[in-house]
Amino acid sequence: MSETQRPIVVALTGLNAIDSPGPGVAVARAVRDGLQQPVRIIGLAYENLEPGIYMDGICDKTYQISYPAAGPEVLYNVIKAIHEKEKIDVIIPNFDAELYNFITIAPRLKALGINSFLPSFEMFDARDKLNLYDFGQKHGLLVPKDKAIYSINDLVQLGEDFGYPLVVKGKYYEAVVAYTLEQAQKAFYKISAKWGLPIIVQQFIDGTEVNIAALGDGEGNATSIIPMKKMYITDKGKAWAGITLEDEAMIQLAKKFVAVTKWRGGFEVEIMKTAKDELYIMEINPRFPAWIYLSAGAGQNQPASLVKMAMGEKVPAFTSYDSGKLFIRYSWDLIVDVSRFQQFSAFGSL
Amino acid sequence: MIKKNIATNEFGFVFNPATGDSYSSNPVAAEIIQLMKDNHSLNEIKKILLDKYEVDKLTIEKDVEEFMGLLKENNLLSN
Known part of the structure; x- marks a missing residue:
């Protein structure tokens, strides 16, 4: 196989496509859709019942990794061992709780040839729930x-x-x-x-729940911004359906966040829009949301763009998207032979 | 007048892309919205409806004004 035919290998976490889903399955789907070259997706799962391990067309291979509490050193050794077999080009962590470890080992992964596109610790801490109010005060953003x-x-x-x-x-x-x-x-x-x-x-702020999925280039520019209104919310507060909005104020808010933090990578802003059209930032999540496939559906494929940016490509900022695009999540019972479950449980890969 | 970005279709579906809200309108309401989108003034719209339907002027006045109130209430009119 010549070098040009080699697929780009993308490893990612967050395969728990459950009622409070991780974004991994949506990210994998968007990456497959959006890159104009063959892709090999390597799943990284914490538990043996994460649906993304077994879903068709999501992961080519999945490995079990240790929980974030094990620390960055353990994570590095696990990723290094997987890399020796899979030759990972880009890694995309999709959970808040694992980001500290991934940011810590990112330079060492880079030395192995594994690219990532993550915020710095400084960026990461600025939007932490513990600092968000002060961050809003400093930059003129409304935060409860x-x-x-x-x-x-x-x-x-x-x-x-x-x-x-x-x-x-x-x-x-x-x-x-x-x-x-x-x-x-x-x-x-x-x-x-x-x-x-x-x-x-x-x-508590009363209003309509709206969210933004966005991608920062690390230099203060937003490559993509997609505003969405939650149309159906589960008892866990998760959007089960949503629709893209045409909302300049939300776009400006995301641009401002990216400009002041020089955010690198994907992020989600959870907002409460009041009856007076005030936009209160409830949380800023330092990774793509579970509904990120909507960005691809609306014409701005953020996960695929992130892969390109991680590989050093300059991706121009998107200038338009489709408003009025809906996502409607659904549940689906996968039938899986016990041998596959055993394989993953016993040997830690499938 | 109606906001420029409001989307409609022939079946009376109305979508506000700024709020994500959608509405179903009856055929006459859909016709009024379409006339508004075609830049007809309120007086022109009333006259068009008066010529087209068997209805008295007072009823048209009342119904159109009432419908305008509904559009305003739902934030579908520009300032």
Whole structure:
């Protein structure tokens, strides 16, 4: 096989296409659609029941990797071992919780020939839930007031300061709208047991949930921005259907974020749009959202663009997209022979 | 007048790309929207409807004004 025929090898995580899905399956699908050359997708899975391992047309091969808590050194050694077999060109981590490790080892991966397109620690920390309010204050962006707490006793005072309802959030995932002190206490226990401390308590903003998926070039320019309104929201707060919007204010907000942080890579802005058209930033996630395939459907394939940028290609900023494009998520029962499940469970690859 | 980016089709489907909201309108409402998109003034629209349908002027006045109120309420009119 000549060098030109060799497929580009893209490794990615986030294959848990469940009711609170990781973005991996959508990213893989978009990468396959958007690159004008053969692609080989290497899945990196944490658990043996992540659907993306078994779905047809998503991963050519999947390897099990250790949880982020194992630290960057373990991750590096695992990726290096996979790279020796697969010759990975680009790696795309898709979970917030694993990004610290991936950013840490990115230079060493680069030395092995594995490219990535990730934010720096400085960028990553700027949008952290713990710093977001200050970030908004500094750059003139609306962010609800919040406070990180380590003790349940602090809820009483915050209830008086913010009023009810208020939002109780985990450091990485999960948010509960609490209407009483008792509900807030229950959410504190539940979320801290799962994700640890601190717990973030945030002022509640009433409005319509809109999101932005975007891609920054690392030099202060946004290569792509796609605004979306959630049309159907699950009990876990996830968009099960959404529609692309034509909203200049949202686009300007994303441009401003990219300009001030010089963001490199994909990100998602979760926004509450009030009846007065104010855009309150609820969260900024440092990776593509699970609905990222909509960006490809609307004419701006962000994951494929990220792969090109990671490989050193200059990708010009997109100038238009289709508003009024919907995504509608669905569930599907895969039938999988037990031998495939055994193969992945016992040997850590499929 | 109606916002320029409002999308409509022959079946009365109306879509506002700025908010993601969509609506179903009856054939006459769809016709009014189309006339607005074709830059007809409100008076021209009333006259067109008056000529086309068997209806008195007062009813047309009332119905069109009421429909304008509905469009405004749903943020479909430009300022």
